[in-house]
Amino acid sequence: MQRAAHSEGAALRLDTPTPPAVELDQVRRIYRRDEFAVHALDNVSLTIPPARFVAIMGPSGSGKTTLLNLIAGIDHPSSGRVAVGGEEISSKKDRELAAWRARHIGLVFQFYNLIPVLTARENVDLPLLLTTLNKRDRRAHVETALRAVGLGDRMDHYPRQLSGGQEQRVAIARAIVTDPTIVVADEPTGDLDATSAEEILNLLGELNRRFGKTIVMVTHDSRAEHHVDEIYRLDKGILTGVEPGRRRLA
Amino acid sequence: MTIPLKYNARSLIVRPVTTLMTAGGIALVVVVFVIAMAMVAGLDAAIEDAGSPDNLVVLRRGATTETVSGFTIAQFEALQYLAAIRRTPTGEPYASPELPVQVLLDRTDGVRDNVILRGVRPIALLVHDKVHLVAGRMFKPGLGEVIVGQGLLHRYRHCALGAMLPAGRRTWKVVGIFAAGGGSFESEIWGDLFQVLRDTQRGDYYASVRIKLAPGADADALIRRIADDPRINLQAESEAAYYKDQTVTADRMRSLGTVAALIMAIGAVFAAMNTMYAAISARTTELATLRALGFTGGAVMLSMLAESLLLALAAGLLGIVLALPINGVSTTFANTVTFSTMAFSFRVTPAIIGQGLLFAALMGLLGGWLPAWHAMRMNVVDALRSL
Numbered sequence: 197m198q199r200a201a202h203s204e205g206a207a208l209r210l211d212t213p214t215p216p217a218v219e220l221d222q223v224r225r226i227y228r229r230d231e232f233a234v235h236a237l238d239n240v241s242l243t244i245p246p247a248r249f250v251a252i253m254g255p256s257g258s259g260k261t262t263l264l265n266l267i268a269g270i271d272h273p274s275s276g277r278v279a280v281g282g283e284e285i286s287s288k289k290d291r292e293l294a295a296w297r298a299r300h301i302g303l304v305f306q307f308y309n310l311i312p313v314l315t316a317r318e319n320v321d322l323p324l325l326l327t328t329l330n331k332r333d334r335r336a337h338v339e340t341a342l343r344a345v346g347l348g349d350r351m352d353h354y355p356r357q358l359s360g361g362q363e364q365r366v367a368i369a370r371a372i373v374t375d376p377t378i379v380v381a382d383e384p385t386g387d388l389d390a391t392s393a394e395e396i397l398n399l400l401g402e403l404n405r406r407f408g409k410t411i412v413m414v415t416h417d418s419r420a421e422h423h424v425d426e427i428y429r430l431d432k433g434i435l436t437g438v439e440p441g442r443r444r445l446a
Numbered sequence: 447m448t449i450p451l452k453y454n455a456r457s458l459i460v461r462p463v464t465t466l467m468t469a470g471g472i473a474l475v476v477v478v479f480v481i482a483m484a485m486v487a488g489l490d491a492a493i494e495d496a497g498s499p500d501n502l503v504v505l506r507r508g509a510t511t512e513t514v515s516g517f518t519i520a521q522f523e524a525l526q527y528l529a530a531i532r533r534t535p536t537g538e539p540y541a542s543p544e545l546p547v548q549v550l551l552d553r554t555d556g557v558r559d560n561v562i563l564r565g566v567r568p569i570a571l572l573v574h575d576k577v578h579l580v581a582g583r584m585f586k587p588g589l590g591e592v593i594v595g596q597g598l599l600h601r602y603r604h605c606a607l608g609a610m611l612p613a614g615r616r617t618w619k620v621v622g623i624f625a626a627g628g629g630s631f632e633s634e635i636w637g638d639l640f641q642v643l644r645d646t647q648r649g650d651y652y653a654s655v656r657i658k659l660a661p662g663a664d665a666d667a668l669i670r671r672i673a674d675d676p677r678i679n680l681q682a683e684s685e686a687a688y689y690k691d692q693t694v695t696a697d698r699m700r701s702l703g704t705v706a707a708l709i710m711a712i713g714a715v716f717a718a719m720n721t722m723y724a725a726i727s728a729r730t731t732e733l734a735t736l737r738a739l740g741f742t743g744g745a746v747m748l749s750m751l752a753e754s755l756l757l758a759l760a761a762g763l764l765g766i767v768l769a770l771p772i773n774g775v776s777t778t779f780a781n782t783v784t785f786s787t788m789a790f791s792f793r794v795t796p797a798i799i800g801q802g803l804l805f806a807a808l809m810g811l812l813g814g815w816l817p818a819w820h821a822m823r824m825n826v827v828d829a830l831r832s833l
Binding site: 261265268270271290291294295297298299301303305307309311312313314318322323325326370 | 449450452453457459460731732735736737739741742743826827830831
């Protein structure tokens, strides 16, 4: 199955001159816990074409978040190669990875991870502080991003003054404000009620369609299957299959 | 790019209890530091302000203070007409023979202190050009009259203008009050030299001579002459150098105050460290998120150090504000060099305020360093999982 996924990616690479959004080649990630070695990912190879909305699904402890962290450049593989947007990141040092993440990755977390003492506007501005934009341009970008997620009237609210769904929208605005190569989302609906979860999935889908953003989402939420192009299934650190999502089938 | 400072400022505000407790500890250290240094500055000023730049102090060879000095009237007579000494238009030399002695005075609170009664001649007012009468008149020799330094007023009994002041073997009439630019003379009583000499029954000996240099005179040459002339055979030095040697008491207080503040500072550093560790522990996910967004470990460390510094500087400002009312407060101090009581005022100078802030900043940096370093070294993957 892994091979199939890899072959599909290779075929897509022939169709288009742009490199795959994500490419993993025989990636392993082994954690040391005392005297035990935990194989979080075992020989995973996959290719995600650009401008796709994909879900990584699987039971708890299957390695979904580890895979996402590797794609986001937050973690290093024990072996194998990780490339994002055609750029190999597995050999980058921490400092280089930090700069790379700031340019290429938008992050969305299950619990939003907003800074509670900063307003929505200030939270969204954070990634832009790592760019060369001046204050006026940063402000324009922030307002555009917040309006894109439907929070044009909540810009100066603190996270505690927002609902869970609104907080996650702010997090999504923060993820897209730098126009990253890909957006990675770790259980973005995991802390939301059904209505808010549906809204967030719709929003991610819209960002993918309207702006061509590649979105890689780890989720347990079966509703996600209706919104994504592909579903990558993981179990015990092994990629067990790739299925088309219902959006694609539709 | 650095993490915005408002993040740190607001993070401090949302933890008011721990922030205030740590700030209180640092502020207290700064209060102690500023008060100790203000006292030292006041003492320094009181002692050093007594001197004039063109004055020399002449003492017995080997004497370090007037208290242990003594020489004959013949030596003074040989000295006073040296050409390098300035003269009045009538030809009187600016040479003031003096005899300071300790007398016991009753304080207004009932305690008795040693105070200096300085026997002088009227020329003393010309030689000590910082000394001037602020009330009454100069004493008349031989009439049992004295003038009193304004530092003694309200602190000791019978010092007011017109009062009868029992001091030594007689009761003196206070006919004048003098100021001396805040210097130590303001803690003295000045009376007629010959009456003081008689009362002390020491024989015909003076303790010191203050001389004012003639314009353009070579001070070093005069000092050599005073030492080498066999009729004189005394030692002279500038008043600036003489009073610098007298600041040993202030130096001791400076050391004592610094040590006390340093000991307290160690406690404050640990308090700051504890606060910053607590802050970082409570914000592990926030800091990991900042790292994940692309801020480097160095930026996170800098941010945490800035937070600690901000806390310490705010606390330092608070400490200075709390200590500021001490500025100008006058008190007395037992001078172990002259064995007498000296009045002085606490002085909170701009330099002391700067040192207080610097001291607070150092406490903040030391207290914040280790927690900030640990924040920099945190494993982002583990920290993101710590929710």
